Amino acid sequence: MIKVLSAEQINKWDLFTIKNEPISSIDLMERASEAFVKLFLANTKGKPKVDIICGPGNNGGDGFAIARLLIENGLKVNCNLIDFGLKLSEDCRKSYRRFLDISQVNIVKQANGLILNGDIIIDAMFGSGLNRPATGLAREVIQLVNQSKSKTIAVDMPSGLFADKVNLSGKIIEADWTITFQAPKLSFLIPESGFYVGEWSAVDIGLHAGFLEEESANYFLFEKSDIDCSLFDRNKFDHKGKNGRVLIVAGSLGKMGAAYLSAKAALKSGAGLLTVHIPRVGYVPMQTSLPEAMVSLDPEHDFVSKIDKVDEFDVVGIGPGLGMNPKTGEVLKQLFTSFNRPLVIDADALNLIALDKELLNLIPRGSVLTPHVGEFNRLFGKCDDGLERIEKVKLIAVEKQLVIVLKGAHTVVATPDGEIHFNSTGNSGMATAGCGDVLTGIISAFIARGIDSSTSARVGVCIHGWAGDIAENTVGKTALMASDLLCALPQAFCNVKDSDFI
Ligand SMILES: NC(=O)C1=CN([C@@H]2O[C@H](COP(=O)(O)OP(=O)(O)OC[C@H]3O[C@@H](n4cnc5c(N)ncnc54)[C@H](O)[C@@H]3O)[C@@H](O)[C@H]2O)[C@@H](O)CC1
Numbered sequence: 001m002i003k004v005l006s007a008e009q010i011n012k013w014d015l016f017t018i019k020n021e022p023i024s025s026i027d028l029m030e031r032a033s034e035a036f037v038k039l040f041l042a043n044t045k046g047k048p049k050v051d052i053i054c055g056p057g058n059n060g061g062d063g064f065a066i067a068r069l070l071i072e073n074g075l076k077v078n079c080n081l082i083d084f085g086l087k088l089s090e091d092c093r094k095s096y097r098r099f100l101d102i103s104q105v106n107i108v109k110q111a112n113g114l115i116l117n118g119d120i121i122i123d124a125m126f127g128s129g130l131n132r133p134a135t136g137l138a139r140e141v142i143q144l145v146n147q148s149k150s151k152t153i154a155v156d157m158p159s160g161l162f163a164d165k166v167n168l169s170g171k172i173i174e175a176d177w178t179i180t181f182q183a184p185k186l187s188f189l190i191p192e193s194g195f196y197v198g199e200w201s202a203v204d205i206g207l208h209a210g211f212l213e214e215e216s217a218n219y220f221l222f223e224k225s226d227i228d229c230s231l232f233d234r235n236k237f238d239h240k241g242k243n244g245r246v247l248i249v250a251g252s253l254g255k256m257g258a259a260y261l262s263a264k265a266a267l268k269s270g271a272g273l274l275t276v277h278i279p280r281v282g283y284v285p286m287q288t289s290l291p292e293a294m295v296s297l298d299p300e301h302d303f304v305s306k307i308d309k310v311d312e313f314d315v316v317g318i319g320p321g322l323g324m325n326p327k328t329g330e331v332l333k334q335l336f337t338s339f340n341r342p343l344v345i346d347a348d349a350l351n352l353i354a355l356d357k358e359l360l361n362l363i364p365r366g367s368v369l370t371p372h373v374g375e376f377n378r379l380f381g382k383c384d385d386g387l388e389r390i391e392k393v394k395l396i397a398v399e400k401q402l403v404i405v406l407k408g409a410h411t412v413v414a415t416p417d418g419e420i421h422f423n424s425t426g427n428s429g430m431a432t433a434g435c436g437d438v439l440t441g442i443i444s445a446f447i448a449r450g451i452d453s454s455t456s457a458r459v460g461v462c463i464h465g466w467a468g469d470i471a472e473n474t475v476g477k478t479a480l481m482a483s484d485l486l487c488a489l490p491q492a493f494c495n496v497k498d499s500d501f502i
């Protein structure tokens with residue numbers, strides 16, 4: 001689990017390493033630049049011509065060291081220093097002088113003095129030390145870089161982006177790839193600011209592990225290697241009743257596919273017994289497409305209106321394709337007051353709660369809500385930006401003792417203990433109908449198997465994204481659809497079991 005630190009904490013980590021390793025700050029800069037260059041060269045074909053843009057701080061110092069290392073590796077490099085009339089930081093000046101020993105620097109006092117004539121731009125103007133939005137000369141330089149057709153690779157952070165807040169005033173480099181040092185910054189994980197980062201990779205620059213052990217964090221990045229594979233152990237003498245009894249309540253006229261997707265995902269995620277409660281319209285398709293599922297039929301033909309005998313289940317997953325009939329809203333109320341184990345609440349179930357917010361107070365503790373941003377806004381109101389939304393999610397999870405899964409590129413899992421985990425798996429091909437229904441099934445199956453709901457949500461989201469990545473490798477992002485996730489789930493679980501190698 002990676003702790004996502006603030007800019008101030010990162011700076012402290014840097015200083016801690018310098019003092020306790022010990023290592024000089026210029027050698028640490030050299031090590032960071034070597035790590036950047038190694039990854040850059042491993043992903044670069046041929047010998048592209050590189051334009052580098054350096055600023056006055058240590059990010060600029062990295063830029064000069066990177067420029068020198070690239071020349072030593074046989075690349076042609078054009079190096080610009082943006083002159084804001086500021087004194088160079090001590091290490092930037094040292095790195096600049098080392099570069100001058102082997103090549104020249106174009107000093108840029110006005111934007112029209114910037115030279116960009118290569119194939120790739122490396123942005124080392126500002127990093128985590130940005131202390132005000134990029135305006136004036138910085139703004140003009142960034143504008144020229146963003147207009148250029150060259151690929152842009154940011155050193156540590158895109159210039160103009162703050163590390164730990166969403167302040168999008170001023171101009172910001174729109175990077176294609178950001179090679180960041182040691183760990184991702186908070187702003188990479190939030191939709192509005194993450195847009196500027198492009199793809200990102202964190203390179204290990206050997207910052208001191210001792211610092212992390214002591215330092216507390218508000219946010220974490222949950223990785224595949226954080227999944228405890230013993231969660232999925234099966235006992236030789238288990239029978240199906242031991243592996244969890246799941247009830248999925250889903251589907252309405254025209255939306256029966258959602259019920260199928262979540263039900264099948266629950267079975268593929270290890271549920272021992274699965275019952276789907278659906279309106280009559282779905283009886284034949286469900287029984288034919290998913291013979292492993294037991295079907296509980298609603299009295300209504302087109303929508304869910306009534307559920308009996310929920311006590312026999314370990315978990316209820318409710319919402320996919322449910323529709324918005326008021327009688328279905330009554331079912332929610334009945335369920336929340338009669339079932340005292342966790343529920344997984346998704347899609348139209350969330351929209352029905354948004355119409356009658358009193359229902360929020362009836363949801364059993366430890367239940368998992370899985371809204372996307374639209375559903376979240378309907379339930380809890382709009383926020384100014386993604387970071388404010390995450391803080392709100394955290395407060396609600398603690399206050400109502402619920403697990404909230406805010407779905408997005410880096411899905412956020414907020415747990416009743418106040419922790420926030422960002423997910424690290426998945427891809428944009430998964431932004432398509434039905435993928436959320438699959439997630440409901442996965443998390444429901446885990447809870448039914450006795451895994452606590454916070455862990456079920458974190459691990460479920462990670463496995464879901466992992467299946468998405470496997471599916472992307474097979475079918476690509478464009479063709480990816482929710483059924484491909486179902487096909488990829490077995491491989492994702494096998495990977496967890498073999499994950500000693502990760
Ligand atoms: N923390 C770490 O682990 C390491 C950090 N290193 C590098 O150091 C960077 C941080 O260095 P610094 O703290 O020196 O900060 P930066 O290099 O990010 O920028 C600070 C400089 O830019 C100026 N500045 C800030 N905002 C400005 C604006 N809007 N317009 C004009 N000038 C502006 C400041 O006055 C200062 O001179 C990291 O991003 C990384 O690239 C690496 O060298 C090595 C290890």
Ligand SMILES: [K+]
Nearest residue numbers: 123126157159
């Ligand atoms: K940068």
